[in-house]
Amino acid sequence: MARRWTPRRFVTLRRVRVAVCVGVVLLASIIFFAITARKSVALTVNGDTKTVTTYSASVPRFLESQGVKTKSHDFIESTDKLAGLKNNDVVTVRSAYQTTINIQGQEVPFWTYATSADQLLGFFKANDQNASKVSVNVGNVYNQLTGGFVINKAGPVTVIADGKTSVAPNGKLTAASILDSKNITIGKDDRVNVSEENGKTILRVQRVTHGQETKNVAVAFPTRTVVDSSLQPGQTEIRQAGQNGNKQQVYDVTYVDGQAESSTLKSEAVSQAPVEEIVAVGPAAPTPAPSTGGSGSNSNSGSGSGSDSGSNSNSDSNKGNDNSSNSSSSTPAPSTPSQQPSQPSQPSQPSTPTPAPAPAPAPAPTPAPTPSAPSGGGLWHPSREAAQIYAQGAAAQYGWTGDNWSNLVWIWDHESGWRWNAGNPNSTAYGIPQILYYYLYTSQTDWPDNGATQIAAGLTYINGRYGSPNAARVFWNANHWY
Known part of the structure; x- marks a missing residue:
């Protein structure tokens, strides 16, 4: 007997059909993904080339899947480094090592x-x-x-x-x-x-050899000044002549082809103490008492009758009041009564001579400190020319010659003028490439001074963000930054 149609049976059949359709679509998607995601990629590591099949979507994942370990300075190139990994791409890995180059006398790790x-x-x-x-x-x-x-x-x-x-x-x-x-x-x-x-x-x-050199260095004598009242004001007399001392300095010296290249102070000791110079000077000339003009000179004389003195004092007092009224708009102060006897002015006492200050010897000018490169070497505070010499070799290793090199020079001309200490007041951008602190090799503490570190970080930034200086300049022209 035929099975009768019921609502429950209809729902069951519909669910089966939906499940079958979902399974078919899922299987088709897997097959399609497997076909499209499967790539044939040529991998070259230090000159050895092989063709491999991979499902990786990016170059780092691809290298990891192939067991290729890379270091931060290794050179990794792909057909289109910004578009991920595609079928028939070529990935090239060149292992980097550090050598040293000489740029204008500076030994620079490269x-x-x-x-x-x-x-x-x-x-x-x-x-x-x-x-x-x-x-x-x-x-x-x-x-x-x-x-x-x-x-x-x-x-x-x-x-x-x-x-x-x-x-x-x-x-x-x-x-x-x-x-x-x-x-x-x-x-x-x-x-x-x-x-x-x-x-x-x-x-x-x-040929590099090492040795020691001993140098005799003069030690300047000090000078002491004493005041001698038996001398006339301003007169000087050397009581003890000074004599320079001597100290011996021992240096460790590095010679290159017989010529001293560098030296380091190892020790020093005073072999002869300096003799102090003593200079006697006369006392300072007394300071003359200030003179007052007009009739006040009569009261200062201390002679004459009391009435005369009183009139003179009155006269002086009235002058003082007049002066006060001229110098202020307030009510004048009452004058001193004429019946009050004036006190005779005391003759001025000569002031105690003040010893002249000892003339300090003129200090030797302190030379401006010259920054020295760290022992590890580097492009320390480079000139524009030295920075570009280093950058041209580093950029060429990325394949950036011709227009790419010209555009790199143009970008960093506009960003910093190739100055190693160029700063941006509005951001953390710094140095020759003017990239943010985040992109600098912050693990290397020499980045504020080492042009080589700055240039390497700038090239890495351009390569990762734009792929080339040509593309970076296109972005710069549109936005005035990169």
Whole structure:
């Protein structure tokens, strides 16, 4: 017998149909997501390339899923770093290490992924052809990257060491191999650097030695002044001649190729005490009593009859009242009665001579303090030129040359004029890139003074927010900030 239709059965069938539809839609969504989210990405890590399949939507998640650990200074590039990760993208990771470059005499730590001296110098030449401004220091010539630091320069390399110049014909070798071929042994503290000078690649060895120097420094004698009443006012007489003392200072000195480069005070001791100079001076001249004009001079004389004195005193008293009436609009004070005898004025007593103050010796001018770079080195209080030399190499490692470099210069010209101490009164923006304190490397305490730290933070900010200086300038033109 056929099942009869009932309202309850209808509701049950409808729920089944809805559940089936939801399941179909959900399954279709999963299949669609799996197809669209699945990406084929080319991953290159330090020159090794492989193609991998991933469902990650961002580059950081992708690198994490592939077990690629990166540090803060590593260089990470993707096809479109601002749009996330897409199918057929290319992600490149270059592990950075720290070397040292020389900019206008300053030893500046520089993070780079360059695999050769030629490549590193090429970063600076990409935006400035005057590469002689920069030399690359090889911190440890026998342990810089795998197999040593490679010069990688086609053609010969000029080697300068111990006052001698020679030529190595093959610039494709490591610095260690070239030095070994010349029988040049590197000491623990010796320095090796590579530079481009007049189209030539120079591999230079600087011998570093340490020693002590003792200096004799004069100790200025003090001066004491005494008052001698037997001398005339203003007269001076040297009772004991002063004599400078002497102290010995011992310095630890660092020599580079025989020339003193830096010194540190180790100790000092006074070997001869200074002799005090004693100067006698005469007493100060007495201060003359102030004179009063008019008839008052008669009363000061102390001579004449009492009546004369009284009349003179009356006259003086009336003058005083007249003066009071002239100097004030109030009722004049009553005059002194003429019957009151005037007191004869006392002759003025000579004042006790006041000793002249001891002439203090003129203090030597205090030299203005010169800030010194911290022991770790850095681009300490750089000039505009030095800051741009550093920035041009750092920007080139992001691939920012040509218009990107020109726009970076333009932005920081307008933001700070490339001044390391530029501040913004309306925000925490500071330094060459004028980015907020939040974006600076606040974990590094040298950011207020170290131009290298500021520039590195500024480039990181532009790369993360805009992708390039070209895009940052477009935003700046529209908003007058970036």
